[in-house]
Amino acid sequence: MQEEKCSHSWKMVNIAYGFVITEKCYQTDKVATYFTFEHKPPLEEYREGDHFWNVMESAQSFRFDLKCTKCGLITTFNELMGLMMCTGCDKTCEVDIIREKLASDRTWVYVAFGFLPINERKQLTQEKILILENYFNQRRKSSKSRIKIVSHEIVKNFATCYAEVIKDIDMLCLTAPEGE
Amino acid sequence: MKLQEIIDKLDLKILTNIEDKEVEGVFISDMLSDVMTSAKPDDLWLTVQTHTNTVSAVNLIDMAAMVVTQGKVVPQNTIELANRYHVVILSTPYTTFELATKLVGIGLKAT
Numbered sequence: 001m002q003e004e005k006c007s008h009s010w011k012m013v014n015i016a017y018g019f020v021i022t023e024k025c026y027q028t029d030k031v032a033t034y035f036t037f038e039h040k041p042p043l044e045e046y047r048e049g050d051h052f053w054n055v056m057e058s059a060q061s062f063r064f065d066l067k068c069t070k071c072g073l074i075t076t077f078n079e080l081m082g083l084m085m086c087t088g089c090d091k092t093c094e095v096d097i098i099r100e101k102l103a104s105d106r107t108w109v110y111v112a113f114g115f116l117p118i119n120e121r122k123q124l125t126q127e128k129i130l131i132l133e134n135y136f137n138q139r140r141k142s143s144k145s146r147i148k149i150v151s152h153e154i155v156k157n158f159a160t161c162y163a164e165v166i167k168d169i170d171m172l173c174l175t176a177p178e179g180e
Numbered sequence: 181m182k183l184q185e186i187i188d189k190l191d192l193k194i195l196t197n198i199e200d201k202e203v204e205g206v207f208i209s210d211m212l213s214d215v216m217t218s219a220k221p222d223d224l225w226l227t228v229q230t231h232t233n234t235v236s237a238v239n240l241i242d243m244a245a246m247v248v249t250q251g252k253v254v255p256q257n258t259i260e261l262a263n264r265y266h267v268v269i270l271s272t273p274y275t276t277f278e279l280a281t282k283l284v285g286i287g288l289k290a291t
Binding site: 012015017060061062064083084085087106108110136139140141142145147164165166167168 | 211212213216217220221222233235236237239240241242261264265
C-alpha cells in the first residue's frame with residue numbers, strides 16, 4: 001500500500017559495468033544480444049543446438065536498478081539493453097510522429113529497447129518505462145525541457161532506424177587536432 | 181557561473197547555437213556509460229569524444245554544454261544534430277587536464 005501512496009523520487013543504484021554482446025548465427029541468420037559481467041568480452045564462436053554463434057559486436061555498458069529514496073522500493077532494469085534518441089528518420093514511424101508532436105514543447109523522445117530476439121526475451125513493461133522516464137526527468141531538474149521514453153515495440157523498422165544509440169562503441173575520434 | 185562568462189574567460193570556441201545558462205559543475209569522462217551514471221544536469225562535460233551519440237547523452241542528462249578538448253575537430257553531423265536538440269558544443273585546444281585546471285582557477289568544481 002505504501003508503494004501506491006508514494007510519489008517516488010528515484011535514484012540509480014546497484015550500478016554494475018559489463019558488456020552488451022551481439023552475436024549472429026550465420027547458418028540461421030538469427031541475431032541475439034546479452035549482457036555479461038565478464039571483465040573481457042567473450043570473442044569465441046560456440047555451438048548451441050542448431051546455432052553456431054559468432055560475436056558481431058561488444059559494447060561497454062552497465063546495469064542498474066532504481067530505488068525510491070522515500071519508500072525504498074527498488075525496481076530492476078535487467079531487461080533494458082539501452083536507450084536511443086529519436087532523430088526523426090522516418091515520418092511514418094510512430095516514434096517520429098510522437099517526436100514531431102512533442103518537439104515544440106522541447107520534449108525529447110528516447111526509445112528503451114530490450115535484448116534480442118525480442119519475442120524470446122523478457123522485455124520492459126510499460127510501468128518500468130514510465131519509472132525510467134520519471135527518473136530521468138527528475139534527474140534533469142529542468143522545467144524548460146523534458147524526456148519522453150517509449151517502447152521499442154512502436155519502432156517501425158529497427159534495421160533502417162537512424163536513432164542515436166547511447167553506447168560506448170564506434171567512439172574512436174578519427175579527426176586529427178586542428179593545425180596538425 | 182554563467183556559460184557565456186566561462187566561454188569568455190577561457191576563450192572557448194562556440195561550435196553550435198548557444199543559450200546562456202547556469203553551469204553548476206564539471207564532469208570529466210570519455211565514456212557515455214559514465215555520463216549516464218554520474219553526470220549531473222547543468223554540468224560542463226569535458227571530453228575528447230565527438231561522435232553524434234554524445235549529443236543524445238548530453239540531451240538526456242540536460243548538461244550545460246560539452247567541451248571537446250585537445251583541439252579535436254567535431255564532425256559537421258554532430259554539430260547539426262546538437263543544434264536540432266539545443267545541445268551546446270564548445271571546443272578548445274587545451275588538453276582536458278589543462279582546461280580542468282583553468283576551470284578550477286575561475287571557481288568551478290566537480291559537483
